[in-house]
Amino acid sequence: MKFRLQLFEFEDLPWFPKVIRAGMMDYLRFTISLLRIYQPIVPLLREALVRTGQPHLLELCAGAGGGTEGVWRSLRAAGLPDVRVTLSDLYPQPAAWQLLHERTQGGISFAPAPVDATAVPTGLVGFRTVFSAFHHFPSAAAEAMLADAVRQNAGIGVFEGAGKHWYELLLAWLVLPVVQLLTTPFIRPFSLSRLFFTYIIPLIPLCTIWDGTVSLLRMYPPAQLLALARRADPEGQFQWQAGKVRNPLTRSEVTYLIGWPRVTEQTPAAARPRRGYLAT
Structure with a gap:
């Protein structure tokens, strides 16, 4: 699919019930982590961190943090033992984030206040990442x-866990709802409301099906991603690449x-990578 449709997703709506949004985010976190969806981008992130000398990832639009722990552990195993992650979102999910914080002994932390990804506070530093969320933005x-x-x-990586193919719509309609019904009891932290709105009044799976479908239709293919980057960086201050893995x-x-x-001769010394700051 090379076209893009800017339809609405329930989780973007300010009035959307927090309990339903949290249930959807918890399911996505569980599934993305279970299937290790974002493991193929670890080499890309490792190269970016080494090139920038940045030991810190700032995850924007983090949702419930799906896949973050696996990526963090893989980066540490790939020779970056000091890498840390800060999760942030316009709609913070502190209950889910606290679980990740505890499991990683502080390797993953979070910003408790809402963070606008289009105007990040200067106090939040790090190589920026966006997982499964860039398509939300017109x-x-x-x-x-x-x-x-x-x-x-600040360097930035945008990652979407799909290739924007028609068959992925069939997966969203026929396979993933079954997976959601089978796995919901195993999602942690445990929540009675998640069970209620999955099995009694199935708002969580129904809204997940809709948002999953719209997500694929809203995704930017690589050529459009590069076009956005060139417009955002008209002077070519950044090195950009886009594609699929x-x-x-x-x-x-x-x-x-x-x-x-x-890095050019005109780059201020303070803005240049600190060679040796990360283990390579």
């Missing part, structure tokens, strides 16, 4: 997010855009 807001990273000289376990694809500041 082109003007998506461009603003990238422009804010360029303006603050395949997960060998699930055969699914991850669509990505990643960029980091170019």
